[in-house]
Amino acid sequence: MAVAAAASKADGQLDRRALGRALSRIANTSVEEALDGMRETAGGASRIGITGPPGAGKSTLIGRLARQRLDSGAAVAVVAIDPTSPHTHGAILGDRIRMDGVADDPRLFIRSLASRGANDGLADNIADVLATLDGYPFDEVILETVGVGQAEYAVRALVDTLVLVLIPESGDQVQAMKAGTLEMADIYVVNKADLPGAERIASEIRAVARLRRRLTSDWEPPVIMTAADRPDDIAALHDAISRHLAFARASRNIDEVRRLRREYHVKSLLMRTVTDILAENPRAVDCSPREAFELVVARLRERRR
Numbered sequence: 223m224a225v226a227a228a229a230s231k232a233d234g235q236l237d238r239r240a241l242g243r244a245l246s247r248i249a250n251t252s253v254e255e256a257l258d259g260m261r262e263t264a265g266g267a268s269r270i271g272i273t274g275p276p277g278a279g280k281s282t283l284i285g286r287l288a289r290q291r292l293d294s295g296a297a298v299a300v301v302a303i304d305p306t307s308p309h310t311h312g313a314i315l316g317d318r319i320r321m322d323g324v325a326d327d328p329r330l331f332i333r334s335l336a337s338r339g340a341n342d343g344l345a346d347n348i349a350d351v352l353a354t355l356d357g358y359p360f361d362e363v364i365l366e367t368v369g370v371g372q373a374e375y376a377v378r379a380l381v382d383t384l385v386l387v388l389i390p391e392s393g394d395q396v397q398a399m400k401a402g403t404l405e406m407a408d409i410y411v412v413n414k415a416d417l418p419g420a421e422r423i424a425s426e427i428r429a430v431a432r433l434r435r436r437l438t439s440d441w442e443p444p445v446i447m448t449a450a451d452r453p454d455d456i457a458a459l460h461d462a463i464s465r466h467l468a469f470a471r472a473s474r475n476i477d478e479v480r481r482l483r484r485e486y487h488v489k490s491l492l493m494r495t496v497t498d499i500l501a502e503n504p505r506a507v508d509c510s511p512r513e514a515f516e517l518v519v520a521r522l523r524e525r526r527r
């Protein structure tokens with residue numbers, strides 16, 4: 223089983239203060255410093271992405287899920303990317319999880335990141351953060367991201383199992399998403415299933431899931447209806463995640479996975495650098511795109527000397 227196989231990691235002592243310091247350093251570091259401090263580690267935790275529209279109940283679900291995964295023996299890190307665009311509902315993740323009484327568990331680590339800079343809805347240093355976590359004895363990293371659209375493409379490359387959380391009001395979104403993002407998820411959740419309309423949206427998603435099965439014929443993404451206060455629902459999601467992690471571990475090409483993650487990492491480091499260069503040279507774009515491009519490339523070269 224996914225969790226049992228990795229359970230030995232939970233025995234390793236988690237140096238929370240060292241990890242906290244390392245993550246704070248990353249938040250304030252330049253790309254050059256990030257590169258200098260980077261070590262590639264073998265292994266690394268299983269990564270579970272939980273994504274969906276604002277206010278879908280992702281944090282609440284993660285709080286419940288974390289409890290189950292800790293109980294099954296895993297040491298768990300939760301990273302939540304808070305969108306900078308303001309929306310008012312919901313407490314911050316830490317508070318929500320604390321309410322569930324899991325935050326005191328020594329095998330749980332929680333960190334929120336501002337979704338600064340990145341053009342894909344994630345945080346521009348998320349790859350650095352995940353690489354840092356790989357150096358600590360976690361069995362699993364749960365990544366919460368907001369969004370329906372751009373963010374899913376990015377997060378897909380970074381996680382082993384992608385859970386898409388929708389709610390009964392997401393009907394129009396399901397229609398709009400059919401072409402792309404919806405097909406990327408490994409597990410669908412219709413959350414707030416205590417509200418009316420949950421069954422209708424679940425059957426719409428099932429139709430998409432069946433289509434995907436016809437295309438790939440390996441994993442049939444389950445559609446799970448959940449309500450935060452129904453423990454059986456959370457258990458069903460927990461089991462589906464464990465099954466998918468085991469499936470992914472058995473079927474994926476680990477070298478290819480690493481290559482894709484490295485590609486994402488390099489691209490995000492480059493994007494940060496180019497963004498810095500443009501910020502330092504605001505007049506750089508007062509010319510043709512070609513001239514602006516040449517200027518940025520020249521500045522990039524200077525930085526590497």
Ligand SMILES: Nc1nc2c(ncn2[C@@H]2O[C@H](COP(=O)(O)OP(=O)(O)OP(=O)(O)O)[C@@H](O)[C@H]2O)c(=O)[nH]1
Pocket residue numbers: 275276277278279280281282283309311312313318368413414415416417448449450451
């Ligand atoms: N009816 C109902 N409400 C829920 C359920 N789960 C969460 N909520 C409520 O939905 C609101 C948003 O919950 P969050 O867990 O903060 O949602 P989120 O998706 O993490 O929100 P953002 O991170 O802000 O995008 C809160 O008021 C929750 O109490 C549920 O199963 N049923």
Ligand SMILES: [Mg+2]
Pocket residue numbers: 280281282302312315366
């Ligand atoms: Mg949240």
